[in-house]
Amino acid sequence: MTTAEVDPRRRVPRTDAVLADPRLVAAAGRLGRDVVKQQVVAAQGRVRSGELAPEDVADAAVAALPGSLSSTDAVLNATGVVLHTNLGRAPLSPAAVEAVTAAAGYADVEFDLATGRRARRGRGALDALAAAVPAAGSVLAVNNGAAALVLATTALAAGREVVISRGEMVEIGDGFRLPELIASTGARLREVGTTNRTAAADYAAALGPDTGCILKVHPSNFRVEGFTSAASVDALARLGVPLVVDIGSGLLAPDPLLPAEPDADSTLRAGADLVTASGDKLLGGPQAGLLLGRTDVVERLRRHPLARALRVDKLTLAALEATLRGPVSPTWAALRADPDVLRARAEQLVAALAADGLPAAVVPSDGAVGGGGAPGLTLPGWAVALPEHYAVALRTGRPAVVGRVERGRCLLDLRCVGADDDARLLTAVRAARPRVEDRGTGDPETVR
Numbered sequence: 001m002t003t004a005e006v007d008p009r010r011r012v013p014r015t016d017a018v019l020a021d022p023r024l025v026a027a028a029g030r031l032g033r034d035v036v037k038q039q040v041v042a043a044q045g046r047v048r049s050g051e052l053a054p055e056d057v058a059d060a061a062v063a064a065l066p067g068s069l070s071s072t073d074a075v076l077n078a079t080g081v082v083l084h085t086n087l088g089r090a091p092l093s094p095a096a097v098e099a100v101t102a103a104a105g106y107a108d109v110e111f112d113l114a115t116g117r118r119a120r121r122g123r124g125a126l127d128a129l130a131a132a133v134p135a136a137g138s139v140l141a142v143n144n145g146a147a148a149l150v151l152a153t154t155a156l157a158a159g160r161e162v163v164i165s166r167g168e169m170v171e172i173g174d175g176f177r178l179p180e181l182i183a184s185t186g187a188r189l190r191e192v193g194t195t196n197r198t199a200a201a202d203y204a205a206a207l208g209p210d211t212g213c214i215l216k217v218h219p220s221n222f223r224v225e226g227f228t229s230a231a232s233v234d235a236l237a238r239l240g241v242p243l244v245v246d247i248g249s250g251l252l253a254p255d256p257l258l259p260a261e262p263d264a265d266s267t268l269r270a271g272a273d274l275v276t277a278s279g280d281k282l283l284g285g286p287q288a289g290l291l292l293g294r295t296d297v298v299e300r301l302r303r304h305p306l307a308r309a310l311r312v313d314k315l316t317l318a319a320l321e322a323t324l325r326g327p328v329s330p331t332w333a334a335l336r337a338d339p340d341v342l343r344a345r346a347e348q349l350v351a352a353l354a355a356d357g358l359p360a361a362v363v364p365s366d367g368a369v370g371g372g373g374a375p376g377l378t379l380p381g382w383a384v385a386l387p388e389h390y391a392v393a394l395r396t397g398r399p400a401v402v403g404r405v406e407r408g409r410c411l412l413d414l415r416c417v418g419a420d421d422d423a424r425l426l427t428a429v430r431a432a433r434p435r436v437e438d439r440g441t442g443d444p445e446t447v448r
C-alpha cells in the first residue's frame, strides 16, 4: 500500500457529496437536514479513525438514522400489567390513532363547517362521553384526573373546606398526594373519621357554613382489609352539600370483570353531584380528566377561569371520541384475554424458540390491571419464561421488550402483547440472544 492509501483522512468523502445520496436526501425531508448531517459527520469520523472504509460512509449514515424524531420509543409490554403508568398507561386503539392523525393538521375542533362559525370545542367527544353515561347531565374533559380534581375543588371550595375521610388521603404515585394537590387550590381539608373506618355521621358532624364540598376518593391503587367501613355515596348525597366522587379509573358503566370497581354512571345514580376520572385507565383512551355530573355544577366548572388552563388539545379530543365510539380498546382486549388463547400463543413461541435451541418454557403467569384500578385482582394467563439475563437485552433491543423478572427468570407475559405482535416478539428474543451470550451469561441454563 502507498502512503496515500494508508492515510484515510485523505479519502474521507466530502459532506455535500454524501448528503446527495438519494436515501439521505429522502431522510433529510423526513427527519431534517441537521439530524442526517450529524450521522454523516459521525461516519466521516469513523473513516478518519480507520474504523470505516471511505466508500461506506453513506451506508453507515443511513444505518445510523433514527426511526423517528421523538426519543419516546414504542415498547412491547410483556409485563402482564395492563395499565402500566411508566409505560404510558392505556395504549390507543387503531381507531383512536387514526383519529389523532386526522386531527393533527387543521381541524374543525372549534368550528362548524356547515355555518362557517365558531362551534363548541370538542363537541363530538363530549357528546360521545355524555351518551356513554346517561346519568350525567353534562360532561367536561380536562388534562388529566388530577386536573379534574383541582378544577372541581377550586370551583366548589377555594377558600372554604373540602370534607374528606382520613382513609382516603391517598398518594396517586411519584410522590403526588391528593391532600397536597387539594390544598394547593386554596381549599382547606377537613379530615373526618379514621384510617380504617369513616361513617356518614362523621361527615355530617363536620359540615357547616364553610363547607365547599364533600370529596370521596376511590382507593384505586391499594386495598384496606379487615375492620373497615366507608360511607356510601347515597348516604353522603343526602347530606345536602355538593358531593364530588373521584372514581379514578374511568370505568363508565359496571363491568362483571371488575365488580369492586366503581363506575361513573352508578355513582351518579347513587346521588353524586360530580364524578371525576382519568381517560387513560379503564376507559382505555388518551390521558384526560373527565368531569361528569349535574349540569349546573359542570357549567360552573366550565366557566371557571382555570378551565381554560386545563383544557385538552384537539389530539386528545379526537382520540377520546374514537375510543368512546370505536371497537373494543386494546386495554379491554388485554383485560378480557382468554387464558387458553394466551397459552396457545406461548406454546407456539416456545416451539419456535426451541427449534433455534433457545431455552424457553411456557409458564402460568398472573397479570394485573395496574395502578389504574382493581388492586389485588389477578388475571390468570401465560408467559414465555427465559433465563433472567434476557431481561436487559430485551429491554435495550429494538423493539424494546419489557418483561417481568420473577424468581430468577425473565417472564414475557402475552396478555398485553397484541396477537399480531407475536412475530415481532419472536424476532426481538432471537435478536437478544447473541447479546445475552456476549455477556457470558447466556449459557443454556434450563428454565423451569
Ligand SMILES: *Cc1c(COP(=O)(O)O)cnc(C)c1O
Residues within 6 Å of the ligand: 144, 145, 146, 147, 172, 217, 218, 219, 220, 221, 246, 247, 248, 249, 277, 278, 279, 288, 289, 372
Ligand atoms: C389515577 C388517579 C388519580 C390521578 O389521575 P391522573 O389521570 O393520573 O392525573 C386521581 N385519583 C384517583 C382515585 C386515581 O386513581
